[in-house]
Amino acid sequence: MNDVLPDQAPLWEFFEDTARGWLARYGYRNIRMPILEKTELFVRSIGEVTDIVEKEMYTFVDQLNGESLTLRPEGTASCVRAMIEHNLLYNSAQRVFYMGPMFRHERPQKGRYRQFHQVGVEALGFAGPDVDVEHMVMGSSLWARLGLDGLQLEINTLGNAASRGRYRARLIAYLEGHLAQLDDDARRRLHSNPLRVLDSKNPAMRDIIASAPKLADDLDDDSRRHFEELQGLLKNAGIGFVINERLVRGLDYYNDVVYEWTTTRLGAQGTVCAGGRYDGLIGQIGGKPAPACGFAMGVERLLALLGESGTSVPSRAADAYLVHSGDSASRFAWNVAELLRGRGLAVVLHCGGGSFKSQMKRADASGARFAVIIGDDEAGRQIVSLKPMREAGEQVQLDVEQAAAMILKSNNP
Numbered sequence: 539m540n541d542v543l544p545d546q547a548p549l550w551e552f553f554e555d556t557a558r559g560w561l562a563r564y565g566y567r568n569i570r571m572p573i574l575e576k577t578e579l580f581v582r583s584i585g586e587v588t589d590i591v592e593k594e595m596y597t598f599v600d601q602l603n604g605e606s607l608t609l610r611p612e613g614t615a616s617c618v619r620a621m622i623e624h625n626l627l628y629n630s631a632q633r634v635f636y637m638g639p640m641f642r643h644e645r646p647q648k649g650r651y652r653q654f655h656q657v658g659v660e661a662l663g664f665a666g667p668d669v670d671v672e673h674m675v676m677g678s679s680l681w682a683r684l685g686l687d688g689l690q691l692e693i694n695t696l697g698n699a700a701s702r703g704r705y706r707a708r709l710i711a712y713l714e715g716h717l718a719q720l721d722d723d724a725r726r727r728l729h730s731n732p733l734r735v736l737d738s739k740n741p742a743m744r745d746i747i748a749s750a751p752k753l754a755d756d757l758d759d760d761s762r763r764h765f766e767e768l769q770g771l772l773k774n775a776g777i778g779f780v781i782n783e784r785l786v787r788g789l790d791y792y793n794d795v796v797y798e799w800t801t802t803r804l805g806a807q808g809t810v811c812a813g814g815r816y817d818g819l820i821g822q823i824g825g826k827p828a829p830a831c832g833f834a835m836g837v838e839r840l841l842a843l844l845g846e847s848g849t850s851v852p853s854r855a856a857d858a859y860l861v862h863s864g865d866s867a868s869r870f871a872w873n874v875a876e877l878l879r880g881r882g883l884a885v886v887l888h889c890g891g892g893s894f895k896s897q898m899k900r901a902d903a904s905g906a907r908f909a910v911i912i913g914d915d916e917a918g919r920q921i922v923s924l925k926p927m928r929e930a931g932e933q934v935q936l937d938v939e940q941a942a943a944m945i946l947k948s949n950n951p
């Protein structure tokens with residue numbers, strides 16, 4: 539779990555601001571769920587035999603009432619729970635998003651943390667495939683807004699429950715025929731969650747996975763049509779993609795379309811965004827059944843990619859640092875600082891006294907673009923001295939409104 543320090547925060551804020559603006563353009567509204575839920579919600583939705591539920595959840599018993607609670611490992615289940623609980627799906631479709639921390643007890647490494655952050659986007663009550671494509675178009679447009687290139691869209695279809703059942707039986711038979719080549723994880727999942735075997739990252743498993751039967755052969759007509767229409771819409775939107783038949787996703791609630799956005803620039807943790815359709819989940823959590831789909835992106839991985847691409851982030855330094863010395867100067871300084879702030883400027887008022895020289899050092903170190911200097915002379919005449927700190931220019935004496943105007947002007951030359 540990481541601290542985000544003040545020097546790193548501007549990159550986070552830049553990302554969050556960009557994401558909010560982008561979500562608004564597509565008509566998605568913010569929903570904020572609690573970080574804790576009853577454990578049962580995740581077990582039922584994500585699935586008993588998944589990595590997340592088997593070994594990654596922070597689960598504990600509430601000492602006060604014996605209830606089992608879990609720090610959310612993802613947002614979809616909580617989001618769907620909230621939408622049902624507040625009756626927002628009753629006869630209406632909803633487009634929503636959330637941002638915030640998720641918790642999974644994983645082995646920490648680059649791009650994989652125990653508290654990480656997601657931006658999640660959900661469209662509830664839509665059968666697709668138009669809305670599935672909307673989500674992929676959104677991904678592509680966010681990468682462009684962030685100045686990220688080289689992200690690859692990989693798509694697959696898991697079909698519906700019936701075709702997955704047929705495929706499951708064929709896959710189990712195949713894997714049983716190759717028991718000797720399976721690693722421990724694969725053997726453990728053979729009967730409980732055989733599809734996840736396809737998602738193994740163990741190189742020793744590559745060959746046996748490559749020649750495994752394909753789910754595509756078990757799809758029924760509806761799933762096939764949904765997937766074909768989706769591809770047509772993607773082409774029409776000019777979004778490049780590849781079909782990856784091994785893409786299965788680690789959560790049980792998905793059906794039909796699943797996808798990931800991947801990069802080769804982050805080593806092993808190359809998936810920055812992932813999603814798919816979950817038509818059964820709303821009914822399963824207790825709502826009136828309705829189709830839905832969504833995706834979530836890993837903020838830390840996207841920030842790493844931004845860092846890697848040398849993205850420059852707008853400075854968060856103050857516009858002005860206010861230096862003051864002497865009793866009347868200090869009294870005047872408070873008013874000047876508030877007046878400048880009232881004009882929309884970010885102003886740091888020096889606190890703690892000290893000589894002009896030491897205060898000017900602070901002003902410089904703060905990164906502020908201007909020093910506003912007030913001594914007893916300025917205070918007596920109700921003016922300030924304004925000194926540019928980041929570019930050449932003379933120190934000038936101005937009244938406060940003129941100083942505000944000059945700083946503002948240099949903000950938007």
Ligand code: ATP
Binds near residue numbers: 653
């Ligand atoms: P992975 O295969 O990398 O474990 P996942 O399939 O478990 O990913 P999802 O549940 O689909 O991940 O979460 C969506 C996105 O959230 C991922 O694509 C990734 O960018 C990010 N993410 C997931 N787990 C972590 C983590 N432990 N640390 C940082 N980011 C993560």
Ligand code: MG
Binds near residue numbers: 788
């Ligand atoms: Mg995972």
